[in-house]
Amino acid sequence: MRQVYLGRSGLVVSELCLGTMSFGGRADRDAARAMVDRFMAAGGTFFDTADVYNHGASEELLGTILGKDRDAAVVATKATMPMGDGPNDRSSSRRHLVRALHDSLDRLGTDRVDLYQLHTWDATTPLDETLSTLEDFVRAGKVLHVGVSNFVGWQLERAVRLQEAAGYDRLVSLQPQYSLVERNIELETLPATRENGMGVLAWSPLAAGFLTGKYTRGGDPSGKGRFARFVDDMPDAGWATLDELRAVADEHGTRPATAALAWLRSKPGVVPIVGATRPDHLDVTLAAADLDLSTEAVDRLDEVSEPRLGYPWDFGSIPGRPPRHPAGVSTGAR
Numbered sequence: 001m002r003q004v005y006l007g008r009s010g011l012v013v014s015e016l017c018l019g020t021m022s023f024g025g026r027a028d029r030d031a032a033r034a035m036v037d038r039f040m041a042a043g044g045t046f047f048d049t050a051d052v053y054n055h056g057a058s059e060e061l062l063g064t065i066l067g068k069d070r071d072a073a074v075v076a077t078k079a080t081m082p083m084g085d086g087p088n089d090r091s092s093s094r095r096h097l098v099r100a101l102h103d104s105l106d107r108l109g110t111d112r113v114d115l116y117q118l119h120t121w122d123a124t125t126p127l128d129e130t131l132s133t134l135e136d137f138v139r140a141g142k143v144l145h146v147g148v149s150n151f152v153g154w155q156l157e158r159a160v161r162l163q164e165a166a167g168y169d170r171l172v173s174l175q176p177q178y179s180l181v182e183r184n185i186e187l188e189t190l191p192a193t194r195e196n197g198m199g200v201l202a203w204s205p206l207a208a209g210f211l212t213g214k215y216t217r218g219g220d221p222s223g224k225g226r227f228a229r230f231v232d233d234m235p236d237a238g239w240a241t242l243d244e245l246r247a248v249a250d251e252h253g254t255r256p257a258t259a260a261l262a263w264l265r266s267k268p269g270v271v272p273i274v275g276a277t278r279p280d281h282l283d284v285t286l287a288a289a290d291l292d293l294s295t296e297a298v299d300r301l302d303e304v305s306e307p308r309l310g311y312p313w314d315f316g317s318i319p320g321r322p323p324r325h326p327a328g329v330s331t332g333a334r
């Protein structure tokens with residue numbers, strides 16, 4: 001598996017990240033250990049967890065399983081979501097984050113988190129309180145890099161500008177939902193990550209199992225998995241995307257899930273966070289590390305799953321100007 005830089009940071013991570021949301025829940029200790037072993041044997045080093053996953057059990061299991069391999073791994077975790085009943089047992093307030101980081105380090109059995117992420121935007125805490133707390137963690141060596149999840153573009157911009165003005169370490173990554181059937185972030189959030197040199201860690205890259213192809217239009221979804229209860233909500237456009245994905249997978253001699261992850265890998269700066277409930281799921285998903293889709297296939301998948309732009313995104317560009325790279329460099333195209 002190739003290794004890539006996380007955004008503009010110096011942190012090197014595997015180009016697939018193993019999501020551990022199922023650890024301590026639907027995946028027991030043995031299944032979780034088998035997944036970690038399989039992932040590392042394939043060259044994977046990057047793991048994502050959160051304090052809230054199975055109320056700490058995911059972090060605890062990941063820490064135990066990594067054990068002496070901790071230094072070979074890059075561990076990302078998150079805070080902000082409720083970990084208790086009180087008003088201070090949640091949020092991105094100084095009071096909560098200090099406690100949350102302490103508890104995460106304890107459960108993970110480590111002295112530092114490689115990437116510490118705010119799980120979601122907190123409209124109840126002043127952003128400067130949150131960012132100065134994160135900066136303190138970095139200065140204390142308990143957190144090596146900071147990132148966020150589920151932010152939109154203006155929230156990213158505001159956070160990075162505040163960090164710059166204060167001389168703090170900047171956010172290195174965003175963790176958004178991103179897949180062939182969820183591309184809304186391309187409208188406004190993804191451009192903000194590019195402007196700021198942030199890596200993108202795509203959660204639910206298989207739309208919680210839909211893009212494996214195990215669900216069919218009008219078929220009985222019961223017993224198939226987590227996505228079963230959402231099948232009826234999938235719009236026609238999603239089924240059309242799945243049809244094209246199946247065709248692309250057949251042409252490349254692979255499975256829809258593998259092709260769906262390879263499509264994400266074709267996007268610059270994007271690292272899919274693969275989830276699994278059974279170790280054998282990884283046979284299909286890890287194959288994506290070795291699959292480069294043809295340009296023609298990527299174009300077809302882009303087209304069939306294109307998100308509907310609304311105003312002002314569809315207002316159009318200024319005619320007669322050469323394209324410019326977001327970083328301000330001319331692309332050279334005429």
Ligand SMILES: NC(=O)c1ccc[n+]([C@@H]2O[C@H](COP(=O)([O-])OP(=O)(O)OC[C@H]3O[C@@H](n4cnc5c(N)ncnc54)[C@H](OP(=O)(O)O)[C@@H]3O)[C@@H](O)[C@H]2O)c1
Pocket residue numbers: 018019020021022048049119149150175202203204205206207208209210212214224225226227257273274275276277278280281282284285
């Ligand atoms: N930041 C956030 O707010 C947020 C939110 C959600 C997730 N995440 C992160 O993203 C990670 C991945 O999320 P996700 O689990 O939703 O990802 P996903 O890759 O979209 O879905 C994974 C699920 O698809 C099914 N699946 C995967 N491979 C399969 C295969 N080969 N055959 C059949 N079914 C297969 C399994 O579920 P079934 O067995 O149930 O079908 C598996 O748990 C999480 O572990 C977590 O680290 C972050």
